[in-house]
Amino acid sequence: MRILVTGGTGFIGSHTCVELLNNHFEVIIIDNLSNSSATVVADIETITNKKVVFYEGDVCDKQLLEKIFNQHQIDGVIHFAGYKAVGESVQLPLKYYNNNLMSTTTLLEVMQQFNCTKIVFSSSATVYGEPHANPITEDFPLKTTNPYGSTKLYCEQILKDFQFANPEFSVAVLRYFNPIGAHCSGLIGENPKDIPNNLMPYIMKVAAKQLPQLSVFGNDYPTVDGSGVRDYIHVVDLAIGHIKALQFLKSTTGFHPFNLGTGNGVSVLQLVELFKKVNQVDVPYQIVARRSGDVATNYANAEKANRLLGWKAEKTVEDMCRDAWNYMKNHSN
Ligand code: NAD
């Protein structure tokens, strides 16, 4: 199969391209490099010893998409491209609605035009808002707490309505929990240019002495040690979930949401201690007030993905800490 990967030079996209190539898929990437670097293409090729076709451009650019679909017989699409910073989405909601929604509708229009009927979409556990219980199953009520989350929920609805109107389409919506870690080669991973919002990139910048200390947002939640609990998942496990989803879509139609998580909750303080132990580094931290909008606990029931996709997260939190740091050591400049 020949797969178009939008946002393929980003964090999750690059790891997924590696798994696609390792599983004998052909890969075409479109990315506008708004949050990634073109050097990632060469890194993907080095890891896999295979070639990818790369288009630098915007998924909202319909003419470019038509050109790509004209030049290549594309069998399926994985749509990662989008903006993802929660705080920025509160400040600049239109930037998020324009990019995340328009890239999705433009892509669907062109897929329909070229009779390409299989799409895997990057969604997020953020669509569950503050869950009434844990673990979270796919049938929990959907609601969001910020514009970024709303773009994910609206894209899910667009895909659902589109699939209903076009029953020959098959759509997998993958709701990621908290992806961290990096490829074991240390060549690709996550290294935000600005001060990170998410926990693992922040821990790494503190461990690398680029930031003085971590702020732990709250120690008075009703959790094991008072700090927030999340379902951290290794990005390579997540990438493999996309391969399984594509294989599933081959023989089915319909709209299919799946949780991709480990099913295990880990607290902020537990993650910090594991990171220190596994990597033998110091991560100074202070406890500060809760971050507004945070929930106490959030972890997946990923049984549906296990049952229907034959997928299960295999890697441990220790693997996530080791691989993330291995990447960071190679890229700290
Ligand atoms: P990322 O920013 O590393 O990757 C996204 C890529 O899309 C970047 O390379 C960026 O340059 C590109 N891009 C953005 N808008 C584009 C456009 N209009 N046209 C072409 N390229 C465009 O993010 P990521 O962490 O790899 O996330 C991938 C997807 O998964 C996103 O849709 C994100 O919302 C979703 N997601 C991520 C997480 C997470 O924790 N990383 C969690 C849940 C869901």
Ligand code: UD1
């Ligand atoms: C956040 C987003 C979510 C998005 C996900 C992946 C919010 C409210 N949610 O999830 O929509 O899908 O990232 O991009 O922003 N923490 C600290 N100190 C820090 C950073 C985080 O203590 O410097 C804590 C948080 O309070 C939380 C945990 O670490 O308990 C994980 O935080 P983070 O990595 O930002 O992910 P989420 O908040 O789960």
